[in-house]
Amino acid sequence: MDVIRAAQEMQKQSETWRTEGKTVGFVPTMGFLHEGHLSLIRLAKTFADRVVVSLFVNPTQFGPAEDFNAYPRDEEGDLKKISEEKADAAFVPPASEMYPEGFQTVVQLKEITRGLCGASRPGHFDAVATVVLKLFHLVQPHVAVFGEKDYQQLAVIRRMVKDLNLPIKIVGGATVRSPEGLALSSRNAYLKDEEARRALKLSQAIRTVQGLFHGGETKSVRLKAEAGKILSDPMIVVEYVEIVDAETLKTSENVDRPARLLIAVKIGKTRLIDNGPVQT
Amino acid sequence: MDVIRAAQEMQKQSETWRTEGKTVGFVPTMGFLHEGHLSLIRLAKTFADRVVVSLFVNPTQFGPAEDFNAYPRDEEGDLKKISEEKADAAFVPPASEMYPEGFQTVVQLKEITRGLCGASRPGHFDAVATVVLKLFHLVQPHVAVFGEKDYQQLAVIRRMVKDLNLPIKIVGGATVRSPEGLALSSRNAYLKDEEARRALKLSQAIRTVQGLFHGGETKSVRLKAEAGKILSDPMIVVEYVEIVDAETLKTSENVDRPARLLIAVKIGKTRLIDNGPVQT
Secondary structure: OOOEEOHHHHHHHHHHHHOOOOOOEEEEEEOOHEEEEEEEEHHHHHHHHHHEEEEEHHHHHHHHOOOOOOOOOOHOOOHHHHHHHOEEEOOOOOHHHOOOOOEEEEEOOOOOOOOOOOHHHOHHHHHHHHHHHHHHHHHOOOOEEEEEOOOOHHHHHHHHHHHHOOOOOOEEOEEEEEEEEEEEOHHHHHHOOHHHHHHHHHHHHHHHHHHHOOOOOOOOOHHHHHHHHHHOOOOOEEEEEEEOOOOOOOOEOOOOOOOOEEEEEEEEEEEEEEEEEEEO | OOOOOOHHHHHHHHHHHOOOOOOOEEEEOOOOOHHHHHHHHHHHHOOOOOEEEEEOOOOOHHHOOOOOOOOOOOOHHHHHHHHHOHHHHHHOOOHHOOOOOOOOEEEEOOOOOOOOOHHHHOOOOHHHHHHHHHHHHHHHEEEEEEEEOOOOHHHHHHHHHHHHHOOOOEEEEEEEOOOOOEEOHHHHHHHHHHHHHHHHHHHHHHHHHHHHHHHHOOEEEHHHHHHHHHHHHOOOEEEEEHHHHEEOOOOOOOOOOOOOEEEEEEOOOOEEEEEEEEOO
């Protein structure tokens, strides 16, 4: 497996593959890879002849009070895992390569970035959209795979790709969970044992809402109330519980088209998100 | 010559050319083509095997008080000229194809868009950057040619291409002028005879500043003052006269590296811009 650090080299490699008629798949990550990421690499391989995995902890998408410096990193371990999954290249650009002096361009999405995680993380999704667009131009993929775990991020990327006419197919990969139901996340590394146990309530809330919906309840306010009951816990600070349109992320009173239950909480110092489909 | 109106068809055509190993050149325009545009098409042909010319009067880059509706249009005449220049395709997307329902993405450049024309046209260059990025994704050129006449636009596009890692070479084409020196512009169609005569003062001012600079004057304030004297005319309202760094568009007291004299005025109801190099 190639480890590519220079932006231009990445572009050249992809251009070579394309000239040879190969399709290119891409899995952008912030590293500290877990089984969730690895499932995305496997998914990308089913769509493309060549697969690139990027490792880049993007500084611009962290707020000043957020965990950029503390964010877990393990480049050596990550490269070993990417190699074991038989991806064709790891793209590991230094920040200086991504944001040289004079850099000043930002991609903004006006509506889809405003609510949910965007409400408490101003600028976060603009920074995500910008870095992903840069990576798209560098890796030139035919297909890019994102985890459904960051559901708003996936929706933002889909919207950006559509709005900017990028010739890239965006694929969402299902969230991978622990046997008990905890959605895998690099940030789970922060959780103490008791916190990890309480964190199981997120997936319990999702399953409960899905059960009620399949039992015939379609009022968003009632479904959210049931989720709220399960999340009611002195160790859990709920940031939001929302049921939104699966594509536009707009709220509606009734679930009458594909929707998604989205949850964000803080347990101790750790911010966790999870989500699941609410649809027939 | 092909006339392509559907976004997807444009992308497919370019993909086909690229697969055949052909290089693609691109000249984005708002139509109403004059000799300046045609010189850009010829320039593009020297860089690429296939050349696409787009005709799109982009509504988002006009302010509410600006001349979007009045902007001169002549699709039939334009297509004839493009064909005579032996370009390979004209891309003429309808606005509904470029901005479908739900569209919400904007590319912002923080510094280079703020001053000069950006000061009086808020949002203009963000809209230009956004539509050009969309067109780049649709036409997938190796080389794109822009007129130096809209110098700030050219600088904005160069910065965006660098910041977003687009694998596209940007080429600036020299401004084409009437025998008397008036920079060709679609908006010259608005000028009455006497206004057109007064408009010659813009190029006179540029030549004077260039002469003074080559005579040894490097103080921006003095060079601008001389330009101001020439533009002093009851029919001319000067919006700005600036000498800026040729790449960053930042002002400086002294011209000690490649710089550009930029002028914007109103003559009657018509806004005119012009510029020229101030460098050894």
